[in-house]
Structures are given as structure tokens and as C-alpha cells.
Amino acid sequence: MKGQDYYIPAAAMAISLAFKLPALRHNWRDPLLRSVCALLILAGAVFTFAAPPTIAAVNRWTGIANFSAPLVYCLITAFSASCLVLIVNWRGGPPEQTRRISRRWILGYGVVIVALIVLFALGEAPEERLRDLDTFYARTPFIREMIVLYLAAHTVAAVVMTAMCWRWSLRVRGWLRLGLTVIVIGYLFNLGYDVTKLTAVFARWTGHDLDHLSTYAAPPIASIGALISAIGFVLPLLCQHLTDNWMAWSTYCRLRTLWQELRAAGSVGTPGVRMPWWSPAELRVIQRESDIHDGFLQLGPYFDQELRAWAYRQAVAADLGEDAARAVADAAMVAAAVRACAADPEGKIIGSSQESVLDTAEGPRDLVRISHALRHSPVVAAARSRAAMAGSSLQ
Known part of the structure; x- marks a missing residue:
């Protein structure tokens, strides 16, 4: 050699x-x-x-x-x-x-x-x-x-x-x-x-x-x-x-639908500290999760538990699993709350945010399920329509 x-x-x-x-x-x-x-x-x-x-x-x-x-x-x-x-x-x-x-x-x-x-x-x-x-x-x-x-x-x-x-x-x-x-x-x-x-x-x-x-x-x-x-x-x-x-970037991308939904309602603002493009995916996921939870807190007064129960029954009737049914119900409630918040620009609705309204005990996987349901579930689409109709009748 x-x-x-x-x-x-x-x-x-x-x-x-x-x-x-x-x-x-x-x-x-x-x-x-x-x-x-x-x-x-x-x-x-x-x-x-x-x-x-x-x-x-x-x-x-x-x-x-x-x-x-x-x-x-x-x-x-x-x-x-x-x-x-x-x-x-x-x-x-x-x-x-x-x-x-x-x-x-x-x-x-x-x-x-x-x-x-x-x-x-x-x-x-x-x-x-x-x-x-x-x-x-x-x-x-x-x-x-x-x-x-x-x-x-x-x-x-x-x-x-x-x-x-x-x-x-x-x-x-x-x-x-x-x-x-x-x-x-x-x-x-x-x-x-x-x-x-x-x-x-x-x-x-x-x-x-x-x-x-x-x-x-x-x-x-x-x-x-x-x-x-x-x-x-x-x-x-x-x-x-x-x-x-790869898993972190996948989670970050799959949370985008939920993050954008809350951002459209003004519940998620521009982060105070902008991360550079080389920031690790784990840190980006943490920031996105934090933004989403902040959005949940701001939408708390608009969460409708009855609508969530209705969406949960619809998801169960469609033979979805327990985790998927809960995610669909949570996503439907979030979508309806976004519409209700948009129909109340002056913030006249008086209420208090519900503690543990969204059971995300399993961490980002639950948020990912909610994000997926927001984009693909017909039950969530129906909940949006109901919320839009309710908003029109109030106007």
C-alpha cells in the first residue's frame, strides 16, 4: 500500500x-x-x-x-x-x-x-x-x-x-x-x-x-x-x-395549515424574534407550537363546546378512530371559532377561554391531526359553513 x-x-x-x-x-x-x-x-x-x-x-x-x-x-x-x-x-x-x-x-x-x-x-x-x-x-x-x-x-x-x-x-x-x-x-x-x-x-x-x-x-x-x-x-x-x-421538518410543515388558520384570524401574529434560516427544525417546531397554543388562548371565548360535541358524533359515525374523531372535533371547533372571531371585529362577545379545551396531551402529534383535519375533513368543512351562516344571521 x-x-x-x-x-x-x-x-x-x-x-x-x-x-x-x-x-x-x-x-x-x-x-x-x-x-x-x-x-x-x-x-x-x-x-x-x-x-x-x-x-x-x-x-x-x-x-x-x-x-x-x-x-x-x-x-x-x-x-x-x-x-x-x-x-x-x-x-x-x-x-x-x-x-x-x-x-x-x-x-x-x-x-x-x-x-x-x-x-x-x-x-x-x-x-x-x-x-x-x-x-x-x-x-x-x-x-x-x-x-x-x-x-x-x-x-x-x-x-x-x-x-x-x-x-x-x-x-x-x-x-x-x-x-x-x-x-x-x-x-x-x-x-x-x-x-x-x-x-x-x-x-x-x-x-x-x-x-x-x-x-x-x-x-x-x-x-x-x-x-x-x-x-x-x-x-x-x-x-x-x-x-x-426529517421528522421535525415534517411536523413543522404539517402544522402549517393549523398555523395559517389561526393567523388568518389574527390569533397568530408576527413572532417577536425572527429565527435565521439556519435555525434547527426542532426550534422551529417549538415556535410554531407556541404560536398555535397562543392562538388557542385568544380564540378561547369563541370556542363552542356544543359544536365540538356535534362534530365528534359525526366523526364517530364516519367510523373514525378515537384519536381521529377527537382531532376532527377540535379542528371543527377551531374553524368555527375563527369564523366567529372574524364576525366579531369589535370583540363584543364576552366569555372566558376554556381550560384544556383542546386535549393535546400527546404533543405535536395531536396538533398535526388537528391540522390535517382542518384541511381534509368534510365534518370541519360543514362546521365552517354552519359558523358562516350563523355569522351572516347575526349581521
Whole structure:
């Protein structure tokens, strides 16, 4: 593999991290978000420092032949730990138990990192090897143990991650299940990397030469596995974010009919604070809901409970469900109140707004049903006609 084969995945990790940093800045205490960012940083670092040009540069800068070897091995080990910590925080559970398991993985892999550094310091690797250090020094004391240790730690992480994610994927659905399945596929590639590397090392121990497996086959397998795993970690979070945004924008648009109905009656005015065009959909939904509820309060004196009861009976007779019938009844009362308010420009009607006149206990979904009924229900259309006729007779 050439340098760009390493730097392109590293750049992809950096771009993914850039999208996560704003959220991390606002939610620094979120352990899941911290784990995701740590994983992306370490994955990018592994690709960057494992590239042959970087290996040569680090060795030259430090003046120590093969200094990059323990550096890359430590980064791979830290990346393995970050994956385990992320999956533990992602799976959730009692906070104290999650923190305890995370600390154990961090401590265990921290010990491995220290051992890798000590073994490299005790061993001798004077000849610089940019691509085949694992097999070239496979029989060198202490360096041999360092190589086996980092591969063993990586293998343990790959086996644990594959088993945990597979079991978890069988109990969940949706984007999370897809993400976990992708992670399992990625870690099968990682296991392939470990098997390929260990096979080449063991071959050296027995006097055989399978160095090509370690030098040429293992690196692309590792790159593919790391990329797939990273996609699996990011995919559910990204897709959930997009789904939430889509649902928020859908709710915002579907509330438009109800909002316009109240605005036509002057119950909804121009908001005091105009939101910029880049404002998130969730904030826009909150403002629109607030405007609608303010409109309900202003129309309170014109709400006709008898008309609502009539509309409810009509909706039930049309075999609508309970929720739909309530929404139609509320929409009919709102439509009639808008007409009554328009027929009373001087505000001569004396009354008081009814508390809990509109049962929107389920939040925006109830308002969406009312908005839909305002536009499509024949019962609401009939209520408008009745209100218009009543207004004409009063005039």
C-alpha cells in the first residue's frame, strides 16, 4: 500500500470528527459522544502513523530506528480499547456499571501499552523496516514478544467486539441493528488481519517464509476493516440525526395549515424574534407550537363546546378512530371559532377561554391531526359553513 492509501482514510476520519466537534463542545459530559470522538481521533492517528512515509519521517525525527513500530502498535492498542469503551457506553446500562467496565478496559489496554514500550526498549531492532518489521524481527528477543502482544490485544478486542455487537444486533431493530451488523463485518476483516499477521509470524518461527501475507495482504485488510467499523459506529448516530431532522421538518410543515388558520384570524401574529434560516427544525417546531397554543388562548371565548360535541358524533359515525374523531372535533371547533372571531371585529362577545379545551396531551402529534383535519375533513368543512351562516344571521 502506498502513502495515499493510508492518508485518504485518515482524512475521512478527520472529516467525520469535524462534524462531531460542535456537538462535543456543547455536550462534553456525554460519555458516548466522547467515546465516538476518541475513536475517530485514534483511527485517524493509526492510519496516519502507519503510512510508510510517516514511519520513515518519525524514525528520522526521533533518531531511533523503528521508533514508529511501538508508536503504531500503541495507537492500534488504544484504538482497540476505544472501540470497546464506545460499545460499552453505546449499549448503555446503569451509569456506574458502564463506568466500571470502561475503566477496566482502559486500564487493561493501558497496561498493554506500557508493556509494548518496555519490550521495545529491552529489545534490539537496529535495521529500519518500513513495511515488514513484524516478520523481519519475528524471532528477535523482546521485539518478538512486543509483536505477539499487540496482535493478541488486537485479536481479543476483535473477538469481543464481534461477539458483543452480534448478540446486541439480535435484540434491536432499525438503524442501530444496521450499524451493529456493519461493525461485525468490519471486525471480521480485523480478525482476518490478525490471522494473516500471526500466520506470517508463526511461519517465521517454523522456518518458513510467508512474509507476503504480513507485508502485502494484511495492510489492505486492516484498512478495509477499520473503515467499515468506523462507518458502523457513525452510521446509526448520523442516520438517527437525519431521521430526527426529517421528522421535525415534517411536523413543522404539517402544522402549517393549523398555523395559517389561526393567523388568518389574527390569533397568530408576527413572532417577536425572527429565527435565521439556519435555525434547527426542532426550534422551529417549538415556535410554531407556541404560536398555535397562543392562538388557542385568544380564540378561547369563541370556542363552542356544543359544536365540538356535534362534530365528534359525526366523526364517530364516519367510523373514525378515537384519536381521529377527537382531532376532527377540535379542528371543527377551531374553524368555527375563527369564523366567529372574524364576525366579531369589535370583540363584543364576552366569555372566558376554556381550560384544556383542546386535549393535546400527546404533543405535536395531536396538533398535526388537528391540522390535517382542518384541511381534509368534510365534518370541519360543514362546521365552517354552519359558523358562516350563523355569522351572516347575526349581521
